[in-house]
Amino acid sequence: MTDYLFEPSEVFSLKVATEAGEYPVARIFCVGRNYVAHAREMGGEVDREAPWYFTKQVAHAVHSGATLPYPPGTQNYHHEMELAFAIGAPVFRASEAEAAAAVYAYGCALDMTRRDRQQDGKDNRRPWSLGKDVEGAAVFSALTKAGDFGAVGPQAIALQVNGEARQDATLDDMVWSCAEIVQHLSQYYHLRAGDVIMTGTPAGVGPVVAGDVITGQIDGLAPVELTLTDAE
Ligand code: MN
Numbered sequence: 180m181t182d183y184l185f186e187p188s189e190v191f192s193l194k195v196a197t198e199a200g201e202y203p204v205a206r207i208f209c210v211g212r213n214y215v216a217h218a219r220e221m222g223g224e225v226d227r228e229a230p231w232y233f234t235k236q237v238a239h240a241v242h243s244g245a246t247l248p249y250p251p252g253t254q255n256y257h258h259e260m261e262l263a264f265a266i267g268a269p270v271f272r273a274s275e276a277e278a279a280a281a282v283y284a285y286g287c288a289l290d291m292t293r294r295d296r297q298q299d300g301k302d303n304r305r306p307w308s309l310g311k312d313v314e315g316a317a318v319f320s321a322l323t324k325a326g327d328f329g330a331v332g333p334q335a336i337a338l339q340v341n342g343e344a345r346q347d348a349t350l351d352d353m354v355w356s357c358a359e360i361v362q363h364l365s366q367y368y369h370l371r372a373g374d375v376i377m378t379g380t381p382a383g384v385g386p387v388v389a390g391d392v393i394t395g396q397i398d399g400l401a402p403v404e405l406t407l408t409d410a411e
Contacts, residue, residue, distance in 0.1 A: 191240050193265070193375075194321040195284055196401065202265055202284065205373030207235040207317055208364060209261075209290055213354050213379025220382050230355045230363050233311050235290075235377075240317040243287070246406040247315040249389040253293035256407075258387055259380035260338035260346045260395040262331070263288035264357050265322055266374040270365045278361035281370065284322035285331075287395050287403035288377050289338075291316035294386070317377070320401040331357060334398035336381060340391050348381030350397065355379075 192201035211231050212218040218225045241247065250256060267283025290311070297310025331350050338346040355363070360376060368374075387393060387407060395403045 188238055191237050193242075193286065193319055196321060196323045197327065198324070202322055203373055204237050204240060204319075204375050205371075207237055207240065207375050207377065208368075209233050209235060209311070209377040210355065210360055210379040214348065214352050214381045215354060216348070216352070216382035217380055217384065220384070225354050227354070230360055232364065233307050235312050235317045239312060239314050240319060241315050241405075243318060243320045243401070243403040243405070245315065245318060246408060249407050249410040250293065250313050250315065251410065252309065253295055255293065255295040255386050257292045257294045257384050258338055258340065258345065258393050259290040259292055259384050260336060260403075261288045261290050261377045261380050262336060262350055262353075262397055263319060263375055263377045264325075265372075266361070266370050266376070267372055269369065269371045270361060271369045273362050273365040273370075275358060275362060278358040278365065281361050282325050282357050283372070284324045285328050285397075285400055286322040287320040287397050287400050289316075289318035289393060289395060289403055289405055290377050290380060291318065291405070292384075294384075318403055318405045319375070320403040323400050328399050336395075336397045338383070338393065338395040340385075340387055340393055342392075342394075345385055346381050346383035346395075348383075352381060353378060
């Protein structure tokens with residue numbers, strides 16, 4: 180057994196409805212601009228050429244129900260409500276059928292974002308790490324197996340801040356389907372169990388402040404919740 184100099188990070192895992200075992204998360208991929216109305220509100224266009232991505236470190240993921248301080252280094256922390264899905268089988272250069280079969284489970288997720296730092300990145304043509312790869316900024320609900328959820332389609336996806344509606348759309352507003360994302364992303368990565376993909380947010384993103392309670396739902400999935408306390 181390796182003698183570590185300090186305690187290694189704990190595995191971050193998600194509960195799965197109807198399973199005793201939990202799903203250990205290895206990597207988090209995020210799709211940019213996957214709803215037309217959100218792309219417009221961000222001053223962009225949806226690119227039907229190909230989906231595109233950024234990543235978040237698993238070390239920055241937290242479970243639904245977390246209470247965290249408002250993060251440092253931003254005056255404009257935003258909520259983004261998203262459908263997440265988890266890969267269940269190895270797929271590389273997936274066919275359409277392989278891609279669909281690789282989707283193991285779905286969950287609700289929050290892609291919390293330092294919008295001001297993301298905008299710095301855009302303005303200066305630099306990476307989005309300070310904007311997106313924020314400690315505690317990937318919030319996940321428990322997962323529901325794909326067969327129990329059924330086809331992705333007219334399910335409502337919604338988010339409230341302190342109970343007030345902020346985002347409200349349906350999953351069939353997504354530009355790229357989960358299987359299309361797997362097909363495309365697997366051209367670049369050997370996707371495998373442990374990979375979780377956040378599929379982009381609908382319109383209505385906006386700022387949150389210390390004291391806010393952020394709640395999100397997708398019909399048929401466990402909800403997601405995050406509470407922000409005063410900055411450290
Ligand atoms: Mn997002």
